[in-house]
Amino acid sequence: MGLLTVILAAGLGTRMKSATPKVLHAINGKAMIRYVVDAVRALNPDKIIVVVSPGSNKIQDALKDDRITFAIQREPKGTADALKAAASKLTGKTGTVLVLSGDTPLVSQSTLQRLLTIHKSRREDLSILSFMVEGDHAYGRIMREGGSVISIVENRDADREQKKIKEVNSGIYALESSVLKLLKKIEVNPGKGEYYLTDIVGLSARNGFRVGSHVLGDETELTGINTRKELCMAGLYLRDRTISKWLERGVSFVDIKSVFIDRDVEIGMDTIIYPNVIIEGESTIGKNCVIYPNTRIVDSTVGNGVTIKDSTVIESSIIKDAASVGPFAHLRPDSVIGASAKIGNFVEIKKSVIGKGAKASHLSYLGDAEIGGNVNIGAGTITCNYDGVNKFKTIIEEDCFIGSDTQFVAPVKVGKGAYVGAGSTITKDVPPLALAVSRAPQRNFDGWAKGKSCKKNHKSSKG
Numbered sequence: 001m002g003l004l005t006v007i008l009a010a011g012l013g014t015r016m017k018s019a020t021p022k023v024l025h026a027i028n029g030k031a032m033i034r035y036v037v038d039a040v041r042a043l044n045p046d047k048i049i050v051v052v053s054p055g056s057n058k059i060q061d062a063l064k065d066d067r068i069t070f071a072i073q074r075e076p077k078g079t080a081d082a083l084k085a086a087a088s089k090l091t092g093k094t095g096t097v098l099v100l101s102g103d104t105p106l107v108s109q110s111t112l113q114r115l116l117t118i119h120k121s122r123r124e125d126l127s128i129l130s131f132m133v134e135g136d137h138a139y140g141r142i143m144r145e146g147g148s149v150i151s152i153v154e155n156r157d158a159d160r161e162q163k164k165i166k167e168v169n170s171g172i173y174a175l176e177s178s179v180l181k182l183l184k185k186i187e188v189n190p191g192k193g194e195y196y197l198t199d200i201v202g203l204s205a206r207n208g209f210r211v212g213s214h215v216l217g218d219e220t221e222l223t224g225i226n227t228r229k230e231l232c233m234a235g236l237y238l239r240d241r242t243i244s245k246w247l248e249r250g251v252s253f254v255d256i257k258s259v260f261i262d263r264d265v266e267i268g269m270d271t272i273i274y275p276n277v278i279i280e281g282e283s284t285i286g287k288n289c290v291i292y293p294n295t296r297i298v299d300s301t302v303g304n305g306v307t308i309k310d311s312t313v314i315e316s317s318i319i320k321d322a323a324s325v326g327p328f329a330h331l332r333p334d335s336v337i338g339a340s341a342k343i344g345n346f347v348e349i350k351k352s353v354i355g356k357g358a359k360a361s362h363l364s365y366l367g368d369a370e371i372g373g374n375v376n377i378g379a380g381t382i383t384c385n386y387d388g389v390n391k392f393k394t395i396i397e398e399d400c401f402i403g404s405d406t407q408f409v410a411p412v413k414v415g416k417g418a419y420v421g422a423g424s425t426i427t428k429d430v431p432p433l434a435l436a437v438s439r440a441p442q443r444n445f446d447g448w449a450k451g452k453s454c455k456k457n458h459k460s461s462k463g
């Protein structure tokens with residue numbers, strides 16, 4: 001018989017204090033619910049049902065490619081009511097139902113698998129995944145009598161003695177579909193005005209079902225995320241885990257506590273990462289790179305032996321082997337920096353291809369440009385790519401030399417090997433090997449400043 005899975009995600013998440021649904025808050029660049037969906041998907045279930053609230057389509061949008069059945073819980077009347085909403089999608093289906101919370105993202109596939117194995121081998125009707133925790137917390141306590149589970153008491157309803165119980169509920173259960181009929185017997189909790197799914201445990205035990213609770217993970221794995229603090233702590237935990245993985249694989253970090261690397265990032269051996277570096281999304285960093293401080297790289301591919309100097313932002317771009325970018329450079333989306341090219345101080349590049357060995361070392365804006373190999377772009381060069389309505393291309397073929405402070409009024413093309421004199425505004429194409437100069441000729445007026453009053457000012461300001 002197949003496996004049916006239900007992920008509860010229709011709660012208000014009020015403790016998060018956010019306009020975004022709680023389960024869409026990201027940890028290490030990935031929404032909480034996506035972790036749960038991925039762990040569940042690895043079990044190869046027949047069906048994944050996600051219970052959501054009406055009105056907001058944000059969760060459906062975020063999971064639209066995941067072949068998921070959505071069940072709507074009309075009002076957030078508690079976890080039992082949420083499972084009831086899912087049960088309506090299960091009519092006629094029998095077998096084991098794995099119930100999870102969308103706010104318990106770090107649970108691993110192997111722990112879920114162990115719960116299902118125990119559930120089956122012990123022939124239980126309802127198996128609770130539990131963990132041990134001490135001190136102050138808000139988890140439901142697993143109540144036992146003579147070793148057998150008799151119920152779960154929620155923290156807010158627990159007395160002093162019950163609060164001392166260390167085994168707590170993760171909110172993840174494996175149950176037989178026959179147990180679902182007990183949902184309608186759950187009464188509203190007078191304290192909170194909600195229908196508690198945890199009440200199904202006592203009901204099952206009293207109705208002759210086999211109930212078990214199994215400590216199969218610890219709090220780090222089974223933590224429920226209800227607040228921004230818990231979200232942040234889970235992020236830091238995953239961050240440490242990711243960095244440990246890269247340390248083991250031969251990547252160096254100067255300060256592991258200030259670096260954030262999303263989980264899908266890849267990094268090559270002997271790369272060195274300085275403090276305050278953030279690498280996000282689907283990024284790949286090659287071997288033997290050096291990434292200096294205060295740099296953010298998003299959805300980008302960096303080749304081998306690349307140097308990224310301080311305070312650089314790289315978005316959806318490609319940097320090829322042995323190139324150097326920064327300090328204070330900004331690669332905006334769809335930029336390709338050729339092998340051994342150099343992009344220097346205060347250079348912004350957008351949707352441009354920079355050829356092999358080309359250089360733009362200082363203070364430039366290159367947008368919608370194609371820059372050939374070995375081109376030298378002088379300081380202050382700007383592509384005027386936008387006329388207020390449309391964007392146009394600048395093409396500079398290989399081996400060109402562009403003098404400082406040149407503006408290219410696109411669309412415009414400079415032929416192979418041409419020179420452009422400093423301070424030029426280039427509005428027409430430049431033929432290969434030509435020199436283009438467009439600035440006004442300089443005129444000197446001999447002796448013109450003699451006796452001018454500002455001369456005195458020059459003198460007095462020197463002191």
Ligand code: UD1
Binds near residue numbers: 170
């Ligand atoms: C729940 C358990 C508690 C357990 C803890 C583990 C109950 C009553 N309590 O408490 O025993 O220790 O999880 O983390 O179940 N949800 C809905 N609809 C609702 C209410 C909640 O879909 O009307 C969803 C939420 O989106 C969330 C999950 O159910 O993903 C759990 O709800 P939450 O309010 O976070 O329960 P806890 O108070 O944490």
Ligand code: CA
Binds near residue numbers: 103224
């Ligand atoms: Ca919770």
